[in-house]
Amino acid sequence: MNEQQTNLYRFLIALADDSIVLSHRLSEWCSNAPYLEEDLALSNVALDYLGRARMFYQYAAEVEGKGRTEDDLAYHRNEREYTNLLIHELPINDFAFTMLRQFYLDVFYVKYLQKLSLSQDKMIAAIAQKAIKESRYHLKRSEPWIIQLAQGTEESLNRILVAKEELNDFIGELFDMSEWEKSLAENGISVDRESIKAEWQAYVQGFFAQSDIELDSVELRVHGGREGIHTEHLGHMLSEMQYLQRAYPGNEW
Amino acid sequence: MSQEHLRVYEVFVRSSRGLDHKHVGSLHAESPEHALMYARDCYTRRSEGVSIWVVESKNITASKESDVEDFIDPMTDKPYRHATHYVLPDSVDNM
Numbered sequence: 001m002n003e004q005q006t007n008l009y010r011f012l013i014a015l016a017d018d019s020i021v022l023s024h025r026l027s028e029w030c031s032n033a034p035y036l037e038e039d040l041a042l043s044n045v046a047l048d049y050l051g052r053a054r055m056f057y058q059y060a061a062e063v064e065g066k067g068r069t070e071d072d073l074a075y076h077r078n079e080r081e082y083t084n085l086l087i088h089e090l091p092i093n094d095f096a097f098t099m100l101r102q103f104y105l106d107v108f109y110v111k112y113l114q115k116l117s118l119s120q121d122k123m124i125a126a127i128a129q130k131a132i133k134e135s136r137y138h139l140k141r142s143e144p145w146i147i148q149l150a151q152g153t154e155e156s157l158n159r160i161l162v163a164k165e166e167l168n169d170f171i172g173e174l175f176d177m178s179e180w181e182k183s184l185a186e187n188g189i190s191v192d193r194e195s196i197k198a199e200w201q202a203y204v205q206g207f208f209a210q211s212d213i214e215l216d217s218v219e220l221r222v223h224g225g226r227e228g229i230h231t232e233h234l235g236h237m238l239s240e241m242q243y244l245q246r247a248y249p250g251n252e253w
Numbered sequence: 254m255s256q257e258h259l260r261v262y263e264v265f266v267r268s269s270r271g272l273d274h275k276h277v278g279s280l281h282a283e284s285p286e287h288a289l290m291y292a293r294d295c296y297t298r299r300s301e302g303v304s305i306w307v308v309e310s311k312n313i314t315a316s317k318e319s320d321v322e323d324f325i326d327p328m329t330d331k332p333y334r335h336a337t338h339y340v341l342p343d344s345v346d347n348m
Contacts, residue, residue: 035259035281036281037280037281037282037287037291037294037295038291040291040294040295041290041291041294044294044298140290141290144284144286144287148283148284
């Protein structure tokens with residue numbers, strides 16, 4: 001691979017990792033959600049992200065050209081080789097935390113994918129066009145939940161405020177550009193994340209205002225995901241997610 | 254999470270333009286908006302529909318099973334109420 005291809009490969013792996021890690025976290029609600037209908041709905045969102053991860057892994061495998069498959073990339077890379085942004089890997093915590101993270105990410109992805117769908121890379125553009133429809137729907141789902149929880153009981157509001165504190169330090173990384181992502185953005189292949197920051201803030205602030213909640217300033221605080229430096233949580237998650245393929249490599253069902 | 258706020262909704266799906274909405278089942282939800290989304294997830298994931306209605310079950314006024322005899326009795330003793338009672342003239346084809 002030349003430098004451009006290496007950058008493209010890293011970019012695709014990073015987006016795939018973001019998606020599969022969040023997908024796995026959401027799938028942890030399966031059979032544990034507050035009630036059956038929400039259980040199904042959350043699992044469906046998890047499946048949307050899994051589909052997204054597959055498309056990015058498949059394309060990454062093709063770009064790499066070493067005969068690896070999407071499964072090799074998902075199940076046979078270690079924690080330090082995973083390059084997802086940290087917000088995706090945080091444990092699901094309580095329902096308020098899961099929904100607030102989802103809301104933050106839904107707003108982010110609706111804006112990010114809109115720009116990514118204009119990528120000079122036809123395959124990336126096509127994946128983004130498919131994924132943005134899902135994210136628009138996810139946002140329609142997460143918004144009423146945030147209102148309901150923020151304007152519900154004292155306890156539900158409190159849980160939203162605690163979740164907001166916990167997520168605060170991890171938002172900034174969403175708008176941080178790695179060197180290789182910058183290089184791809186200059187060629188119209190990736191998106192300048194920083195250009196979305198103001199829009200994201202304005203949207204979330206406006207939405208929070210309905211419930212008298214304030215968004216703290218968004219700064220780069222905790223970071224390292226794109227370099228493979230993770231929170232203590234990812235290793236545990238991967239050991240569970242990858243268990244079957246590690247124990248029985250190549251197993252199919 | 255407390256489930257005391259959950260309400261039951263009946264779900265109606267229209268499978269394609271021009272057809273009627275058909276009752277497909279029911280579900281629990283916190284609000285009509287949530288009910289609509291759950292209906293989408295529960296009943297239309299395989300492109301079954303172009304439109305969904307949700308109605309809170311308590312808003313449906315229904316006939317009682319116990320009333321069926323005097324309320325919607327088929328009235329078999331009044332055959333003239335059924336179209337099949339009438340013999341069509343030969344000149345009327347294809348009815």
